Amino acid sequence: MKLQKLTGAWIPVVSIIFGLLAGAIIMLLFGYNPLAGYIALWNGAFETPYFTGETIRLITPYILSGLAVAFAFRTGLLNIGVEGQVLVGWLASVWVGTEFSLPMAIHLPLAVIVAILAGGIWGFIPGYLKAKYQVHEVIITIMMNYIALYSVNAIIRNVLTDRDDRTENVAETASLKVSWLSDLMPNSNVHAGIILALVAALFYWYFIEKTKYGFELKAVGYNPHASQYAGMSVKRNIMLSMAISGGFAGLAGAMEGIGNFGYMTLNNGFTNIGFDGIAIALLGGNTAVGVVLAAGLFGVLKNGALNMPLSAGVPHELVDIITALIIFFVAASYMIILLRHKLIKLYTDFKNKSKKGGANK
Template structure:
């Protein structure tokens, strides 16, 4: 900010005030952080298995469309049945979307980066087609958006809404916290988590040890997609309570990748990184009015965070490779010395 001629103290003060100054802004900050936690978890699972799941946006979009469609199609069901059903279908849609690149990678060796990037566009335009051509007219409020889901299908909790002065905070934060704990437990305390991490470190050694790398690849991508699908469910049943045609890929997918990298893939790190990103995004909206700082500077700050996180990983990778070369050179040198000693001993 100082470089561009703005007062950084006034800017950041305005950001904190706009994101944490009242119970309503706190509610909006938590609401923004909720889908980021879930997409970051999804990226973390795939990354632990050694894969770069760039398809989080498309997988979240699948979960969003599927959950809203189910909520509107079966609106006569009681809340105790409809809400779990819509959540399950949304997670299942995201899991199916992620299983496609998982299977292709496991059995054909295709790059999950290329496949997921292409699938993002496929799911984006497929969602538009579904709204325009597949949903019943009774589900639509206009050509490009559905009606709101009923109160018995909504993730909004009246107590939270009342406390935060009608903010968009919803029960999705409970889902996100449960997912944080479950994924920590799965990755650190179960055989499946050990297998995923093993395949990520060395798939060939894992195969030699009896771990099916193909099965683990597919399972890790399915888990990743299910978590991204849950992020879409939170958007559809919680934040917006409907679906509307998207003009581009969902930002929660790419932001979730940054949150996961900043949080080093850990549950605690992801939680606080998501809160930080949410404070930047929500608080940044108040900076132009209160401090005269343009919102675009917030995106520069976020990009700077991602850049320095990426540089950190790059430096660590280079240092690891350098250390590995030094170890190999040391081993080769020792082997040559042992060979010479044996040869000299034989001559004597």
């Protein structure tokens, strides 16, 4: 058990190190200074209060999309539809924020709750089809991403607004923007959603690790046949898992709708928040703490990359290569485990030879 925990903890760390080293080599090959590039990356994420605020703003939906993917993973399901669930949650939060006039104590929680419910319903649909008709969740969630994208565009254009490109701004009573954060990090789009994201991570940990429902979900994911034999409802748990996963994704959409932007535009393509959540969950080992840390890394890389061309002349696309390499090393974790075992064996052999040499003398 200890060896498994140690391996699980070391793989992401080693993968990040390998990814950064590979990125440095690529920079050298193309004539860039890797030290200057990484310093520019760090400064772009944290050099000023504005950059720090923008980094936190970017991390916020990443935590939630990572939790959405991780929750499904922990229960044996692959939710590729987080992107669509984000869009549905975004639309739902903006709808409540623009169409209702209520006190903040009611308006803001209502916008958040409706976004969670919208994402949860969108996640429940593939869960129901999986449980009832054995439709593979990967296929149906991928298709529902496109249904969400074009349905949301149609609703924005024909229902929510007379504008051609975006909705109205949400009311201040439904906004996550708070003055004390704006004062700490002026001019940035940082908002109180980061608190909700961290609370969601705590809920994820408690639900999965400390409740009987979380135990049932994990058991069904590990072995549905044994769980069914033990009296657990496999179909119910599949639907519940996808609904909760979709709820996390819907909340991620609300972070954009009533937090970052305060409105919703027509989308020509996906936001990639949901797709990045897959990589974040993988890097974070599907644990609450791991997802928060992985989301932090992604936020730093994405936001800091914008400063690399300006300060070091390094193209920001290089960060995408580094991110891809990190995920590659995580996915190829067996190579890291094999390398670790070989290093341990070499160290053990060297130690034994040293002892034998000392004994012979």
